[in-house]
Amino acid sequence: MIVLGSTGSIGVNTLNIARKFNLNIEVLVAGRNIEVLNKQIAEFKPKKVVIANKDDISKVNHPNVSFGEDAILDAIEQSEAKTVVNSLVGFLGLKPTLKAIECGKKIALANKESLVVAGKFIDQSKLSPIDSEHFGLWYLLQDKKIDSMTITASGGSFRDYPLDELKNVSIKEALNHPNWSMGNKITIDSATMTNKMFELLEAAWLFNTSKLDAIIETKSLIHAMVNFTDGSTTAHIANASMQLPIAYAILGRCDEPILKPVDLLQVGSLEFKEIEVSRYPIWEVKDEILKNPDLGVVLNAANEVGVYKFLNGEIGFLDISKTTLNALNKFNNVKPQNIDDIFEIDKQVRGFCES
Ligand SMILES: NC(=O)C1=CN([C@@H]2O[C@H](COP(=O)(O)OP(=O)(O)OC[C@H]3O[C@@H](n4cnc5c(N)ncnc54)[C@H](OP(=O)(O)O)[C@@H]3O)[C@@H](O)[C@H]2O)C=CC1
Numbered sequence: 001m002i003v004l005g006s007t008g009s010i011g012v013n014t015l016n017i018a019r020k021f022n023l024n025i026e027v028l029v030a031g032r033n034i035e036v037l038n039k040q041i042a043e044f045k046p047k048k049v050v051i052a053n054k055d056d057i058s059k060v061n062h063p064n065v066s067f068g069e070d071a072i073l074d075a076i077e078q079s080e081a082k083t084v085v086n087s088l089v090g091f092l093g094l095k096p097t098l099k100a101i102e103c104g105k106k107i108a109l110a111n112k113e114s115l116v117v118a119g120k121f122i123d124q125s126k127l128s129p130i131d132s133e134h135f136g137l138w139y140l141l142q143d144k145k146i147d148s149m150t151i152t153a154s155g156g157s158f159r160d161y162p163l164d165e166l167k168n169v170s171i172k173e174a175l176n177h178p179n180w181s182m183g184n185k186i187t188i189d190s191a192t193m194t195n196k197m198f199e200l201l202e203a204a205w206l207f208n209t210s211k212l213d214a215i216i217e218t219k220s221l222i223h224a225m226v227n228f229t230d231g232s233t234t235a236h237i238a239n240a241s242m243q244l245p246i247a248y249a250i251l252g253r254c255d256e257p258i259l260k261p262v263d264l265l266q267v268g269s270l271e272f273k274e275i276e277v278s279r280y281p282i283w284e285v286k287d288e289i290l291k292n293p294d295l296g297v298v299l300n301a302a303n304e305v306g307v308y309k310f311l312n313g314e315i316g317f318l319d320i321s322k323t324t325l326n327a328l329n330k331f332n333n334v335k336p337q338n339i340d341d342i343f344e345i346d347k348q349v350r351g352f353c354e355s
Pocket residue numbers: 004005006007008009010011029030031032033034050051052087088089090092110111112113130131132180181182183184185186242
């Protein structure tokens with residue numbers, strides 16, 4: 001197996017599953033966290049390692065290390081491994097997703113941005129998503145007529161924060177997710193609710209429907225619900241851990257105990273809330289985006305610029321969604337015809353948002 005982004009939140013959980021099921025790790029790809037990478041190399045003994053920067057090569061305890069985006073693509077192409085776990089974050093993950101598919105490998109896809117920006121051009125025949133809500137939806141699917149699907153949101157770091165103080169929140173507060181321990185970028189996406197917008201698009205591509213919505217469930221125990229035409233709704237309930245979706249994406253099925261079951265008596269009660277535009281301005285464009293998924297590439301590029309500007313202390317929290325909404329307004333007519341158009345639109349939107 002090839003693990004892209006092995007030192008991140010999903011990458012570390014993937015290696016936990018690899019350890020549990022004694023899976024062979026052929027290639028590890030990481031960014032800057034060489035300390036964790038060296039521990040992973042010592043334990044899993046990959047044949048090949050790729051990192052982000054040339055300057056770090058000498059710090060990596062491995063005889064076969066290369067660096068940079070092209071090296072990731074070469075490693076996928078040259079490896080005999082049949083499965084690629086893509087847990088890179090952001091647009092950077094798209095080319096590796098496409099390369100894995102081109103090489104006929106099975107792809108376990110945590111990098112949701114790949115589907116958000118280019119779902120139209122991605123062959124899903126060997127793709128399994130690593131995302132708790134989509135795993136939940138998949139788990140619930142039955143051969144019965146489905147009316148619609150609902151995914152849940154935690155509400156993110158500021159779900160109970162006074163609305164008029166949101167403009168002054170700190171980076172540290174924004175990174176304090178109520179239920180999940182995840183990388184910085186997705187944690188900010190969760191706080192703005194952009195993560196849920198991404199997930200609606202992801203679900204639209206995966207399940208070929210636009211009858212999708214999201215609501216807040218504050219404990220992140222229910223991940224997804226399927227609403228059948230007969231009036232019944234089924235819900236997927238599991239403790240908040242990515243190990244279950246990862247295990248299924250890699251193994252296909254799993255009857256071993258992975259998580260402790262949810263103890264509903266201990267949980268006591270669940271709380272559901274509407275996602276309100278006043279707290280999550282991005283939600284204003286939910287219907288438009290679902291109607292026109294071509295906008296995913298604009299949504300993602302602008303959001304990436306906004307999130308990293310916020311994390312660098314250049315803009316305030318509310319400016320992230322403003323950046324995205326401005327870009328969606330400017331580029332509301334994009335019509336990508338092929339994958340090259342996706343890269344070109346991404347570049348144009350970033351240029352607009354940076355200026
Ligand atoms: N975390 C979660 O629970 C979930 C995450 N996802 C999605 O999964 C993806 C990964 O998320 P998450 O694990 O939280 O993110 P993290 O930020 O924790 O991990 C990102 C990984 O990518 C690596 N990386 C970053 N830049 C480069 C680069 N230039 N070259 C090589 N490697 C690089 C990082 O390396 P390093 O740290 O060494 O710099 C790290 O290993 C995202 O798309 C996210 O939306 C989806 C569902 C749940």
